[in-house]
Each structure stands twice: as C-alpha cells, then as structure tokens.
Amino acid sequence: MTQLNPRQREAVRYIDGPLLVLAGAGSGKTSVITRKIAYLVEQCDISAKRIAAVTFTNKAAREMKERVSKLIGGSTAKGLTVCTFHQLGLKIIRSERKHLGLKSGFSIFDGEDSRNLIRDLLIQEHGAEGDQAGTIAQRISSWKNDRVLPEQAVARATSPADILCAQAYLRYQRALRAYNALDFDDLILLPTILFEQQSEILEKWQSQLHYLLVDEYQDTNTSQYLLVKQLVGLRGGLTVVGDDDQSIYAWRGARPENLELLQEDFPGLKVIKLEQNYRSTSRILKAANTLIANNSHVFEKQLWSELGYGEPLRIIRCSDERHEADQVVAEIQDHRLRKRKAYGDYAILYRGNHQSRLLEIALQQDQVPYHLSGGTSFFSRNEVKDIMAYLRLLVNADDDNAFLRIANVPRRKLGTSTLEALGAFANEQQCSLSEACERAGEGVLPEASLKRLKEFHYWLGSMRRLSDSEAGVAGIRQLIRDIDYEDWLLQLSSSEDVAERRMSNVHFLIDSLDKLTRDEGIGLDEAINRLILRDLLEQQDEDEAGHDCVQLMTLHASKGLEFPHVYIIGMEENLLPHRVSIEEDNIAEERRLAYVGITRAQQTLTMTLAEKRRQFGDTIPCEPSRFIAELPADDLVWQGGSDEKSVEANKERAAETLSSLKSLFA
Ligand code: ATP
Numbered sequence: 001m002t003q004l005n006p007r008q009r010e011a012v013r014y015i016d017g018p019l020l021v022l023a024g025a026g027s028g029k030t031s032v033i034t035r036k037i038a039y040l041v042e043q044c045d046i047s048a049k050r051i052a053a054v055t056f057t058n059k060a061a062r063e064m065k066e067r068v069s070k071l072i073g074g075s076t077a078k079g080l081t082v083c084t085f086h087q088l089g090l091k092i093i094r095s096e097r098k099h100l101g102l103k104s105g106f107s108i109f110d111g112e113d114s115r116n117l118i119r120d121l122l123i124q125e126h127g128a129e130g131d132q133a134g135t136i137a138q139r140i141s142s143w144k145n146d147r148v149l150p151e152q153a154v155a156r157a158t159s160p161a162d163i164l165c166a167q168a169y170l171r172y173q174r175a176l177r178a179y180n181a182l183d184f185d186d187l188i189l190l191p192t193i194l195f196e197q198q199s200e201i202l203e204k205w206q207s208q209l210h211y212l213l214v215d216e217y218q219d220t221n222t223s224q225y226l227l228v229k230q231l232v233g234l235r236g237g238l239t240v241v242g243d244d245d246q247s248i249y250a251w252r253g254a255r256p257e258n259l260e261l262l263q264e265d266f267p268g269l270k271v272i273k274l275e276q277n278y279r280s281t282s283r284i285l286k287a288a289n290t291l292i293a294n295n296s297h298v299f300e301k302q303l304w305s306e307l308g309y310g311e312p313l314r315i316i317r318c319s320d321e322r323h324e325a326d327q328v329v330a331e332i333q334d335h336r337l338r339k340r341k342a343y344g345d346y347a348i349l350y351r352g353n354h355q356s357r358l359l360e361i362a363l364q365q366d367q368v369p370y371h372l373s374g375g376t377s378f379f380s381r382n383e384v385k386d387i388m389a390y391l392r393l394l395v396n397a398d399d400d401n402a403f404l405r406i407a408n409v410p411r412r413k414l415g416t417s418t419l420e421a422l423g424a425f426a427n428e429q430q431c432s433l434s435e436a437c438e439r440a441g442e443g444v445l446p447e448a449s450l451k452r453l454k455e456f457h458y459w460l461g462s463m464r465r466l467s468d469s470e471a472g473v474a475g476i477r478q479l480i481r482d483i484d485y486e487d488w489l490l491q492l493s494s495s496e497d498v499a500e501r502r503m504s505n506v507h508f509l510i511d512s513l514d515k516l517t518r519d520e521g522i523g524l525d526e527a528i529n530r531l532i533l534r535d536l537l538e539q540q541d542e543d544e545a546g547h548d549c550v551q552l553m554t555l556h557a558s559k560g561l562e563f564p565h566v567y568i569i570g571m572e573e574n575l576l577p578h579r580v581s582i583e584e585d586n587i588a589e590e591r592r593l594a595y596v597g598i599t600r601a602q603q604t605l606t607m608t609l610a611e612k613r614r615q616f617g618d619t620i621p622c623e624p625s626r627f628i629a630e631l632p633a634d635d636l637v638w639q640g641g642s643d644e645k646s647v648e649a650n651k652e653r654a655a656e657t658l659s660s661l662k663s664l665f666a
C-alpha cells in the first residue's frame, strides 16, 4: 500500500461502517476502489464472491476487473462482481425471475423498441399519430428512474398531457408484461420493488453480499440509490466515491443530492476528502478549479497537484468547422512527430456525436488511426437489429416487437394487412402474435396468408428446438443460411462491398455470442441479453480498439478516463453550453461537463472554436463559449483568427519533421 497517500490509505482501510470518498477529478477515487477490493480479499478475508463493485460503464468495469486481477491474481479474484448498475439488476432479475412473474427467455427492450411499442399503443388506442412517442418514452423513463409506478403516475396526473402520459405508462407496462419483456429502467426498478415487497428475498441477497463499492456515485438516480440502500442494509459494508462537480446525467434522472442523502440515511457515515490530483499539471487544475467555482457547491474542495505548472492552455480560433477538424488533425500529426508520442496519447472530445463526422473525414484523409466511442453503435445497425430480433424470438416466442420486425425480413409475403389482421386476432385472444399464429383458424385470415403465417411459425419453432439442442450457436448459423440473409443483404445494399460489410457484422455478432456462451458457460438466452446490455447501456466501444489510435468521444463518454493530450472542440455558445441548456437555464450542468472535459487532460489542453458553422443548411456566425471567459486569462494562449498559423503550415512542418526523422534512421 506504499503508493497510496495517507488519506487514500485511510479510505482503503476503513471498514467499520459506510464510507463516502468525496473528491475532485483525478484524485484517485477509482484507484481507492480497486485497492480496497484487494484489501478486503487479502487482509479482511472476505471472499471475492461476497464483494460487488458497481461502475458507470462496461469499459470501466472491465478495466477495474483487470486491475484487481493484477493486484490479487485472477484465481483469487474469481467470483468478484464488477459491473454496471444495469448488469447488477439483470443478475438479480435472472435469479429471481419466478418471483417477478417473468417467463424464462424474457427480452430486454432498448430505447428504440420502447418508442416503437409506445407509438403502436398510441395509434391503437387513440388513433393518434405516434409522433409523441419519444416525449412519452422520456417521461416514462423519468418516472421509472424516480421510482414512480404506473398507478402512482395515473393518480398524480392532473393536466391532460400528464394524464395521457400516465395512461400510456400503464398500458406500456402491461404490454411489456404480455411480451415477457423488460426495458432498461426496469432492470433497476424491478429488483427494488421485489426487495420492498419480499423481505426474505432481500435478506438472502444481503447475506450474500458483504461489501458493496460504487464509483461515480454522483450520477446515480433515485432507483439506483434505493437499490444500494437495500443491498447494504444494516451491515453497512459500503464505500461510495464521487465528485458532485462531475454530475452530468441529470437528464437521465441522476440526483447529485444522493450524496447528501447518504449522510441522512447512514448517520454513522464517514466522509474522507482527497485533494491531491495525480493526473494533471497545476495549470490545467487551476483552470478547472476557476471554472467550476462559478457553480454553487454542495461540498467545497480544492484540488492541487505536484506535477509542475505545465504549458498554457491553448485556444484556437478557426474559420469554420472544416478548418477546425483539419487544424486539430494537423496539430496532432505535428505534435506526435516532434515529441515522438503515440496516437493513443491524444483524445478529441466534443459535446455532441454529430461533431465527430468532419473529424473522421479529416483523420481518414491523413491516414491517422482513430477509435470512435459511441456514435452509430454496432447494435443500432439494421442488419444487427434484424438478427437480434431473430435471436430474441428464439428465446422468447412472445416478443411481439421482434416478431413484427422480422416477419417479412427477408420477404415472406407477410404484408402489413396480414400482420394487422393477426394483431387484431391476438388482441381479441389476449395472446402474443406467435401464439395467435398457432390458434388462428379458418376465417381469421385469407387462406393463403394463414398458410404462410403458419409455415413461418412452425419453421421458427423448429429453429427454436435446434438452437435449444446441442447445436446451440450452430443452430443460429443454420437459421441465417435458411433465410438466405446474405442474399437479402445483397438485394438491399448499394454495392457488393456494402453487403459484404453488413454480412461481416452479422458474423461478428454470432461469433461474439458463440464466444460468450463458451467463455462464460451460459445459455443462449442469457448470452443474448448480455449482448444487448453490453452495448446499449453506454454505447461505448463495442470492441476495444487495442492498437494505437487517437480517441474520439463525447464529453459524457470521457468520464473517468485520462489522456496526456486533450482537444476539446466546439467551445462555442450553443454547443457548449448546449443550446437547449441555455434555453432551459441549465448552465451549471454544462459547466460540469466542461469541467469533466478539462480534467481529462494530463499534460496539455487545447480548445478550438469556429467563427462560423453550418447548421441546418445555413452558415451562422458563432460566439466563443462563456466558459472560456471563466478560465484564468493569464493561463490562456490564443491562436488562429487574424494571426492564424495555417493548417498548411502545420502540415508542412509535420512533413519536414517526418523527413528529418526518416533521414535520422536512414
Ligand atoms: P475521476 O474523477 O476522473 O474519475 P479519480 O479520482 O477516479 O478520477 P483515478 O483515475 O483513480 O482518479 O486516478 C487518477 C490518476 O492518478 C491515475 O493515473 C492513478 O493511477 C493516479 N494515482 C492515484 N493515486 C495515486 C497515488 N497515490 N500516487 C500516484 N498516482 C496516483
């Protein structure tokens, strides 16, 4: 424990009751968690099986597991739970499925599935256009995150809009039940309700779990906080670490007040503050501290670092967004060659996913390897959604959403009117579409349509038996051949290359499934749900780009990470702070987001802004972000604008450096 400072050490060793480590960015909060897990196992004789650590992203969970394994060895770490809140919820739901009234092979709906379902319900019940589905889905999600049940929402609703939302919530929940499906928010909500209602089940979990650790605590929502309280119970084996200044998920129901609530709910709570930062130069920290001082604070803290004062922060004015992208890429090339750095030492951060597009083009043009986290995720691609729908139907025949998605993909002459008639019959019979195929007899549908439906239904049944049998994943490969999906992609795609790429996504999906079932020894249904979760919760890097490349991600996705050289692009009003937040007067959260971005940087930080930018087809002039004015002016260097160091000059310089390096090695 020699590398820890005294306060970190105290936090690691304190096990007499609940502990809150409240500290700014880069002060070693996550390090405390990993070290504490090792301490609990090695010094306190608590079996790894009885410890759970909850982190914010899958990537963080993976990294944490690796770090712990390095500290105590893989075999000692066996059985340790390190996961996201949603994965923890899924684990509880799986083992308590029967108490929750779920049939085996339940499906998990992603955001798009939920919106589709809500839209269908709106159209069915009100004959209304389903264009409010997105807003209503958002509202339902907030209710679930705040632990408000449908009946409560209905009882509390007063305005017509509220009543519509609450009733949609009620029907949505019933429909999910009928489909044997859950949405993401249910993954947390259902365990908390179960624990409230059945104390013996809660006691079982409490006696299994001796110690719980939570990272990024400031971003927990009400349901998640409840789950933590329930699991910890009276034992008090709890360490949470967080930083109220990094709370950036209010829009997803996060409640930084949960930090204060802890003190009320656990009167014996010990609080340890860490103030030394081990990540960034003093200048970067000073900028971060000065910026965040403009927010009101729940807890006061001041960060300092011993890593030297460091280089000034640079602000580069660019003429437009294209110039901005070229400039950043040219700078990275130049800096990397001069300082002999790796591509992986650079990160480019931005407020919105759309800002990555021009960057990608510029990076590709210059043949710079890069990795984009998030964006259009693997699982939102059509071919992947199609095959996932088949997989979901294999494990849960009642998943109507999945049924509707693929009934006619590839084309089986099961058109809209056939599916509508089947839907009406299923409604009448109060059963799923698949069950309706089984039950439907003469007169329900025209003979030819009925025959096609039944054929499809029986074929699905045979595939289900095949994948249930020894064949497993081989059965799924058989299914993909049976439907001739490759040929279908060829028909749909603009070129053979495109079709090939899409088919390789399908293969990637099946291979991942194969690997998951073999590595973890789990069944197909569990593997499918894990696949859904792995991606959709944070849409981060579906496949770790292991090689050396520049990292591109949103400010949100950068939380918890660190990079030697950071670029934050688009430091303009309406981008950061975001236009919607300005309109809603929610600047404090945007400031925290900027604070998160700035504190990712270890050695240098560069911010860029464009003088004009294209938006919705128009070119509009841009104002520098108000946050720049909040940074210490003496620590900033302005570049670009009138005294512009042009991209070309930068490129020339990079070429020169390259040729001199080459001659050095010749
Ligand atoms: P964030 O708020 O961004 O999540 P954090 O508080 O979790 O940051 P860590 O990521 O744990 O901070 O640590 C930041 C960096 O400081 C890491 O590179 C870590 O290895 C290093 N570090 C932590 N504690 C020490 C220490 N006592 N001595 C030297 N380096 C340390």
Ligand code: MG
Binding pocket: 029, 030, 031, 215, 560
């Ligand atoms: Mg951290």
